[in-house]
Amino acid sequence: MLITESPKKLVPKFFGKTSKSYDRVVTGATFGRDKYWKNEILRKVPSVNSVLDLACGTGILTRLIADTYPNAKIIGVDIMQNYLDVAKTNSQNYGNITFVNQDAEKLNIDLKFDCITSSYLPKYCDAETLVKACIKHLKDDGTIIFHDFTYPKNSFVKNLWDLYFVVLNFIGIFIPSWKEVFRDLPKLIRSTSWLDDYEKTMRHNGLQAEQKLLTLGSSAILVGKKIC
Ligand SMILES: C[S@@+](CC[C@H](N)C(=O)[O-])C[C@H]1O[C@@H](n2cnc3c(N)ncnc32)[C@H](O)[C@@H]1O
Numbered sequence: 001m002l003i004t005e006s007p008k009k010l011v012p013k014f015f016g017k018t019s020k021s022y023d024r025v026v027t028g029a030t031f032g033r034d035k036y037w038k039n040e041i042l043r044k045v046p047s048v049n050s051v052l053d054l055a056c057g058t059g060i061l062t063r064l065i066a067d068t069y070p071n072a073k074i075i076g077v078d079i080m081q082n083y084l085d086v087a088k089t090n091s092q093n094y095g096n097i098t099f100v101n102q103d104a105e106k107l108n109i110d111l112k113f114d115c116i117t118s119s120y121l122p123k124y125c126d127a128e129t130l131v132k133a134c135i136k137h138l139k140d141d142g143t144i145i146f147h148d149f150t151y152p153k154n155s156f157v158k159n160l161w162d163l164y165f166v167v168l169n170f171i172g173i174f175i176p177s178w179k180e181v182f183r184d185l186p187k188l189i190r191s192t193s194w195l196d197d198y199e200k201t202m203r204h205n206g207l208q209a210e211q212k213l214l215t216l217g218s219s220a221i222l223v224g225k226k227i228c
Contacts, residue, residue, distance in 0.1 A: 007123055007125075007188055007192070008124055008125070010124065010184060010188065011079060011080070012080070013180050013184075014180065014181045014185070015057075015082070015083060016080070016082070017082075018177050018178060018181065019057075019058060019080070019082040019083045019085070019086045020086060021175075021177065021178070022057060022058050022083070022086070023058055023060060025178060026060075029168065033214075033215050033219070034060075036214075036215070037119070037147060037214055037215070037219055037221075038060060038061050038064055038119060038147075039064070040147075040212075040214060040221060041061060041117055041119060041145055041147050041221060042061075042064055042065065042068060044143070044145050044223050045065060045068070045115050045117065045143070045145065046114070046115065046143055047069075048069055048113075048114035049069075049071070049072050049073065049114055050072055050073045050074070050075075050112075050113045050114050050115070050139075051065050051069065051073075051074045051075075051113060051114065051115045051116070052074075052075050052077065052109070052111075052113040052116045052117070052137060053065060053075070053077070053116075053117045053118065054077050054104040054107075054116060054117070054118040054121055054134075055077070055079070055104055055118050055119070055120065055121035055124075056076030056077060056078050056083075056084075056087055056099065057078060057083045057087065057119075057120075058083055058086040058087050058090060059076055059086075059087035059088075059090055059091050059097070059099070061117060061119050062074060062076040062087065062091070062097055063090070063091055063094060063097070065117065066091075066097050070096060071096070072096060072114075073096060074094075074096055074097045074098070075097075075099070075100055075111075075113075076091075076098070076099045077099075077100050077101075077102050077104060077107065077109075078099070078101065078102075079101070079102065079103050079104070081101050084099045084101055087099050104118070104121060104130060104133065105125055105126065105129045105130055105133055106133070107133040107134070107136070107137060109137060112138060112139045112142070113137055113138060113142060114139055114141075114142055114143070115142060115143045115144075115145065116134045116137065116143075116144045117144075117145045117146075117147075118145070118147065119147040119148070120147070120148055120149070121146070121148065122148045122192075122194040122195075122222075123148050123149070123188060123189070123192040123194045127194070127197040127198045127200075127201040128201050130198075131144075131198065131201045131202055131205055131207075131224070132205065134224075135205055135207070135226075138226060139226075140226055140228055141225075141226060141228050142225075142226050143225050143226075144202070144207070144223070144224040144225075145221060145222070145223050146198055146221070146222045146224075147219065147220070147221045147222075148192075148194055148195075148220065149185075149189045149218065149219050150189070150192075150194075150195055150213065150217055150218065150219055150220045151189050151190050151192075152216055152217040152218055153217050154216065154217065157216045157217065157218070161186075161218060165182070165186035168182045168186075169183050169186075195220050195222060198222055198224075199211055199222055202222070202224040206226070206227060207224040207225060207226060208225045208227055209222060209223070209224045209225075210222070210223050211223075
């Protein structure tokens with residue numbers, strides 16, 4: 001079954017009531033893979049003075065970057081204020097992170113960054129709009145790193161993946177704030193072609209682009225670099 005409504009319309013539905021439990025759920029529901037994926041993103045971040053983390057959510061990746069680059073200026077952006085509230089509370093000891101409430105597709109920050117990261121955002125956005133917004137905020141030799149879920153291509157893994165989401169959908173009955181996420185997220189992941197769309201869009205906009213599949217093709221990282 002494909003998802004028919006605009007993925008962006010799912011954002012308030014998925015993230016309106018989930019900010020307080022997000023960190024626990026993302027770790028549990030991905031069997032700890034989220035931490036590994038975020039470390040893989042981090043490995044792609046070049047030595048930087050400034051980083052913009054789009055759709056920073058509760059700031060898990062934002063703080064990982066800040067820990068690695070304590071002298072860098074880091075800005076986390078998210079469209080949902082409730083997620084930013086948790087991010088701010090959890091980042092009180094970080095003097096180098098600032099959080100901003102904005103829509104990444106209408107990004108308007110008066111700065112250019114060495115690196116722009118984002119985990120779990122691409123599937124909710126339009127590739128052309130988001131890539132152009134990022135390029136506007138990227139220094140000449142800057143890097144964009146996008147990460148998100150992908151639907152595995154291998155049929156055995158696909159069957160396991162489908163079964164896992166049936167179980168998660170059942171678990172959702174007992175966790176009302178996550179019920180819609182566990183029900184609709186697999187449909188969104190099956191229907192998105194974010195990885196190829198963003199890769200093509202990056203190339204059309206003059207970036208070098210390279211993708212890497214992770215964990216049996218259940219997520220992927222796409223790195224875009226400005227060609228100087
Ligand atoms: C699953 S959470 C991921 C949070 C964080 N990146 C992480 O990896 O833990 C997705 C986040 O994307 C944010 N989001 C979705 N669409 C957005 C947009 N257009 N602009 C900014 N943030 C957006 C949501 O509010 C939510 O906090």
